[in-house]
Amino acid sequence: MSAAPAAASGSLTAVREVWAQRSQARTRGDVLYLVYVLALSVLIFGAPVIRAAGTALSRPDVVPFLIASGAPQTSTAITLVGGAGLVLLGAVRGPALLSPFFTASLASSAIPRRSVLWRPLLRSLAVTVLVAVIPAVLIAATLESAGHVELGAVGWFALAAAGAGSLLCAAWFAGQLLGSAGRRLLAVALVLLGVGALMLPGGIGLGGAYPVGGQRPGLSAVVLCVAGILAVGAVMLLLDRLRGAVLQEQAARWESATISATTMDLSGAAGFFQPAPAAGRRLPAIGAGPLAVLYARRDLVAWLRSPERTVVGVIASLLSAAAVAGSTLFTGPLAWFVLLLGTLGLWLASGTFVDGIRHGVHTLGAPQLFGQSAAVQVLLHLTAPVVLLTALGALGGLGAWIAAGAVPGAVLLAVLLPAVLAPVLIIGRARDAAKGPMPLSLSTPMPTPQGDVSVLPMLAWLSDAILLALGVGALLLASSSSGVLWLIGAGAAASALMGLMARMRLRALVS
Numbered sequence: 001m002s003a004a005p006a007a008a009s010g011s012l013t014a015v016r017e018v019w020a021q022r023s024q025a026r027t028r029g030d031v032l033y034l035v036y037v038l039a040l041s042v043l044i045f046g047a048p049v050i051r052a053a054g055t056a057l058s059r060p061d062v063v064p065f066l067i068a069s070g071a072p073q074t075s076t077a078i079t080l081v082g083g084a085g086l087v088l089l090g091a092v093r094g095p096a097l098l099s100p101f102f103t104a105s106l107a108s109s110a111i112p113r114r115s116v117l118w119r120p121l122l123r124s125l126a127v128t129v130l131v132a133v134i135p136a137v138l139i140a141a142t143l144e145s146a147g148h149v150e151l152g153a154v155g156w157f158a159l160a161a162a163g164a165g166s167l168l169c170a171a172w173f174a175g176q177l178l179g180s181a182g183r184r185l186l187a188v189a190l191v192l193l194g195v196g197a198l199m200l201p202g203g204i205g206l207g208g209a210y211p212v213g214g215q216r217p218g219l220s221a222v223v224l225c226v227a228g229i230l231a232v233g234a235v236m237l238l239l240d241r242l243r244g245a246v247l248q249e250q251a252a253r254w255e256s257a258t259i260s261a262t263t264m265d266l267s268g269a270a271g272f273f274q275p276a277p278a279a280g281r282r283l284p285a286i287g288a289g290p291l292a293v294l295y296a297r298r299d300l301v302a303w304l305r306s307p308e309r310t311v312v313g314v315i316a317s318l319l320s321a322a323a324v325a326g327s328t329l330f331t332g333p334l335a336w337f338v339l340l341l342g343t344l345g346l347w348l349a350s351g352t353f354v355d356g357i358r359h360g361v362h363t364l365g366a367p368q369l370f371g372q373s374a375a376v377q378v379l380l381h382l383t384a385p386v387v388l389l390t391a392l393g394a395l396g397g398l399g400a401w402i403a404a405g406a407v408p409g410a411v412l413l414a415v416l417l418p419a420v421l422a423p424v425l426i427i428g429r430a431r432d433a434a435k436g437p438m439p440l441s442l443s444t445p446m447p448t449p450q451g452d453v454s455v456l457p458m459l460a461w462l463s464d465a466i467l468l469a470l471g472v473g474a475l476l477l478a479s480s481s482s483g484v485l486w487l488i489g490a491g492a493a494a495s496a497l498m499g500l501m502a503r504m505r506l507r508a509l510v511s
Contacts, residue, residue, distance in 0.1 A: 050134075054141025061331050063146045066139055072207030073198050074403055079132070079164050079206050080194035081315060083171040084187040086128075088308045090175020091183055093254055094246075095124030096239055097176075103251040114239035121239065125169045125232060132165030133158055140211045149211040160209035160221035166228025173235045176250070177242060180278065184308065191315075277305035291372075292383050299356045299384035313352025317389060320345030321396025321418035322403070327477055328413045329400070336474065343473030346418065347425050347466060350389055354429040356381035361433040364509050375506050378430050386423045393418030413480055413487070420491035424472050427495055431502035432465040436509055472498075 065071070096117040097103075140154035171190070175183050197204060208220030283301045287294065303310045323342030327335045360377035372380070397415040442461055446454045460467075472494050479490035 050137055050141050051145075053138055055145045057138070057142040057334065058146035059332070059334070061329070062142065062334060063148070065329070066143055067148055067212045068403075069213060070198070070403060072210035072213045073200060074207075075210055076197040076205045076207035077194040078319075079168070080190045080197060081319075083168050084190035084194070085312055085315060086168055086172040087175035087178075087183055087187045087190065088312050090172050090177075091180070091308060093250055094176025094242075095128075095169055095172045096121040096242060097247065097250055097254060100248065100251040100255055103247050112240055113242060114236055117239045117242070118236060121169075121173070121235065124172065125166065128169040128172065129162050129165035132161040132168060136161035136206075143211045153211040153217060156217040156221040157209050157211050160206055160217070160224045163221070163224030163226070163228035164206045166232050167224070170228075170231035170235050173238070176246065177238060180308075187308075187311065277302075279305055279307050281305070292380055295356070295377075295380035296384040296387075299353070299381060302355060303353065309352055313349050314392060316345060316349035316352075317392040318396040318399065320349055321393040321422075322400035324393070324418040324421060324473065325397035325400040325414040328417055328480060329410060335477070339473050339477050340470050342418070343421065343425075343470055344466065346389075346393070346421065347428075347469045350385065350422075350425050350429055353385040353388060354381075354426065354433070357385070357426075357430050358433045361430075361506070361509070364506070374510075375503070378433075378502075378506070382426060382430065385429075386426045389422040389426055390419050393422040412484060416484060416487055417476060417480055420487055421473055421476055424476075424491060424494045424498055425469055427498040427502060428465060428469055428472070431498055431505055434502060434505035434509055435465075436505070438462075468498075 097120055098117065102116070137154065137158050140149065140157045143149045144151060144154050171186075174186060178186065197207065205220070205224065209217040209224065211217070283304060287297060289297075320342045323338055324346060325342075327339035327342065330338060357378050360374050360381050363377060364374045394415050397418045398411070401411045401414040438458065438461055442454070442457045444454060446457075475494065476487060476490055480487040
């Protein structure tokens with residue numbers, strides 16, 4: 001019974017010796033020095049930056065939202081919904097993942113997988129903890145600068161966020177470990193818990209340690225931290241239960257996506273994370289009715305056949321639309337920052353619903369199997385995503401208005417801004433799908449005294465769709481200050497201009 005673990009340990013020792021002899025290997029002293037530099041950087045740069053940001057955010061238009069009665073519940077709900085998203089993300093890229101070579105040579109060998117996979121798991125744990133702690137510390141620092149909380153409350157909330165980040169990592173691992181049915185059930189359960197957390201009086205979980213309005217923050221922080229430690233310990237024990245086929249598939253997908261991203265093929269990199277349709281195979285995609293309704297039905301069936309991807313897109317759209325609507329409730333630089341963040345999220349989420357548009361562009365030059373040209377197919381495939389994203393934008397804006405305390409007179413603007421932005425982004429997706437290959441002239445070297453800057457036009461060409469989307473969002477926010485009619489007019493003009501650019505690109509591809 002003990003011979004196999006001993007042999008496995010010996011094999012791992014030999015592998016580590018060979019790996020440590022490579023030219024780029026870090027010695028133990030290098031690792032300690034790296035930890036020292038990171039710790040010193042946090043103390044010298046991180047703390048003052050957070051402090052300065054908290055002071056800058058302690059404004060009369062920001063603090064009321066952070067001390068609102070529903071703020072603790074909202075923090076808990078966001079954490080639970082984020083956990084649901086990580087559960088679904090675990091199906092395509094889990095936290096315990098090595099390169100394809102090490103997955104084949106180590107994770108598939110007799111060596112216990114927990115002896116091999118604990119390092120990438122800890123790296124993923126550091127990511128989720130930082131993602132949870134940094135916003136929590138920023139919120140607490142803002143409230144402390146405004147004089148609403150003491151410094152001790154900041155520490156308790158940061159400790160609670162670290163525990164919540166550990167639980168998020170465990171949820172991410174659960175998505176990698178569970179099958180499709182268990183993964184979906186867990187994601188739905190977390191979303192329902194998030195909705196329930198909004199309706200409960202007082203704060204639970206992370207909300208219980210919220211600096212203002214939280215109930216017994218010290219106890220909640222300790223409970224969350226202990227729960228996070230226990231969850232990470234359980235994950236370490238369950239590393240051996242990961243299936244080899246899942247590890248190999250995710251490792252190959254991640255390496256392919258990384259190579260595509262480094263070669264500036266961002267669309268190709270995103271395509272590797274699109275799971276194969278695995279549900280709704282018996283749903284009829286063809287039926288009677290007008291042509292526009294038939295194409296909308298095809299798009300709807302395509303979304304239902306990838307339920308996990310669709311759910312993530314819907315959740316991301318709602319949260320991003322809420323951020324876009326929230327920009328109307330702030331003033332100054334914060335309003336523009338929230339708007340740009342929400343617009344970027346809404347643009348990324350819209351990619352979930354435009355596969356039909358991409359298919360229409362890909363049929364350029366092919367026989368007209370469906371009886372319509374590629375341009376007509378793209379136009380017909382716009383119907384369903386425009387309607388869906390507009391509805392999600394309006395719902396997200398309404399949710400932001402309710403979460404902000406139902407500010408009188410602001411509901412129409414909060415609902416309209418993301419709803420008007422949504423069609424522009426969908427039409428922009430059609431323009432981006434008809435982009436074509438990068439012109440070779442952009443890769444021509446451009447020597448300057450500062451070096452070769454040819455990468456700048458290439459980056460501009462790659463990110464033109466995102467930059468254009470951010471510009472449209474800024475234009476709509478600026479127009480909203482003049483009234484609702486100006487907002488609607490600016491949205492219509494932006495949609496028409498985006499459609500004209502998409503048509504020009506389609507014609508260029510045909511020629």
